[in-house]
Amino acid sequence: MPATRIGVLTGGGDCPGLNAVIRAVVRKGVQDYGMEFTGFRDGWRGTLDGRTVRLDIPAVRGILPRGGTILGSSRTNPFAEKDGIRRIRETLAKAEVGPLIAIGGEDTLGVAARLTDEHGIRCVGVPKTIDNDLSATDYTFGFDTAVQIATEAIDRLHTTAESHMRVLVVEVMGRHTGWIALHAGLAGGANVILIPEQRFDMAQVCAWVTSRFEASYAPIVVVSEGAVPKDGELVLKDTSRDSFGHVRLSGVGEWLAHEIERRTGHEARTTVLGHVQRGGTPSAYDRWLATRFGLHAVDAVREGDFGKMVALHGTRIVRVPIAEATATLKTVDPALYEEAGVFFG
Structure with a gap:
């Protein structure tokens, strides 16, 4: 068994840039830290049903410009499933996986926060939503x-x-x-x-x-x-x-x-x-942002900084508590909407 095997999943609606995160996580984790990775298919559904795929450097070659996610996704809520937490624990034990990197939006990361805070399953979050509505980060990739x-x-x-x-x-x-x-x-x-x-x-x-x-x-x-x-x-x-x-x-x-x-x-x-x-290929900016998020998520795992989400503040990638990041939505400032009103009519 490797010193550290990390689980990776993508949940919620797909969006451009997910594969860039997966690629960055695997490349840095393997090359710099000697980690091994297991991907869970179809978001939290994979952790419930034991659907896994090996993630190594050959598996992530060529995926940077690809839209969607090579791991698949779903809107599965483990807390709405019968014996959901027990099933996740059994899946992680069977796959010899310790920490999880959860890439998703408000719902996927909300599950990650509860798993960490209430059940001791160690998670690091990466924000993903084309709606750009997570309050703890200036931008989310896909937007x-x-x-x-x-x-x-x-x-x-x-x-x-x-x-x-x-x-x-x-x-x-x-x-x-x-x-x-x-x-x-x-x-x-x-x-x-x-x-x-x-x-x-x-x-x-x-x-x-x-x-x-x-x-x-x-x-x-x-x-x-x-x-x-x-x-x-x-x-x-x-x-x-x-x-x-x-x-x-x-x-x-x-x-x-x-x-x-x-x-x-x-x-x-x-x-x-x-x-x-x-759908389709991500923009250059989304590839850049998603890649940086992936690199910093691996660092958080290595440092044992669980229950945190990587976020963009200005040009810096920082870490914030997942629970804090998903507590409120980032809504449009009325002043910004008023600016656009000049062009109405």
């Missing part, structure tokens, strides 16, 4: 790629909107926060940006749309999937929930287009970017 993809889509939609003089509504990801919508909407020259942090007035949206047409231009409306009208409720495709209790979002774009067309008389269409935003 930059999602913004670039959304911005390119908005750029392309301007020309078809103007060709037909119709409203085009672009629905982007953002369950609780509007970072993607704000960044991509501002970069792409959107005429309306709607985010979850600010309930929107449908009459005001229609006024902005009408104003744009009066200037002989076709408007682009960018909306986060979690945006909610002032006099309405969250728009849902269905009411089913995952193991963390989250409902399936998407649908606000279609609803918004219907309301705009009904109220203004102008034709409106919807483009839902959906999973396109988190």
Whole structure:
């Protein structure tokens, strides 16, 4: 048995940069510290069911530019599973794994925090979410790629909107926060940006749309999937929930287009970017950030600094308690949204 065998898993929604983290973890751990690694398939599901894969340097060659995750992912919550903690302990013992590096967002890292604090299973966290909503880090990898993809889509939609003089509504990801919508909407020259942090007035949206047409231009409306009208409720495709209790979002774009067309008389269409935003090759920035996170996560394991998450503060990678990092979401500052308002209408 090696002196240190480390487990690695990726949980939650996939995003560009996950493979860069895995590569960095393995390369530095093997080369600098003589560690060995075991990957768990499909997030926390792999630790429950004993699904493992060997991770060594040959296994991570060539994965830096690849999107998704070679380990697979899922939205499995061990605390919602029968005998979940016992099963994890048995899996780790059978695989001869000690510490775990958990790469994920609010839910995946929330599990890691509880396992460390309540059950003595040693975890180090790496923040991953394209929504960029973890409060303890300036940025999460995957976000930059999602913004670039959304911005390119908005750029392309301007020309078809103007060709037909119709409203085009672009629905982007953002369950609780509007970072993607704000960044991509501002970069792409959107005429309306709607985010979850600010309930929107449908009459005001229609006024902005009408104003744009009066200037002989076709408007682009960018909306986060979690945006909610002032006099309405969250728009849902269905009411089913995952193991963390989250409902399936998407649908606000279609609803918004219907309301705009009904109220203004102008034709409106919807483009839902959906999973396109988190698929494909990561941007250079996301590869850089994910790689640095992986390198520093291995250092945390080697130093026994468990229950911590690596985070970006300015240009420095620091460590913060996982429980603290997942306690509150990082929401869009109203002042930032107000800045973008100059371009509405």
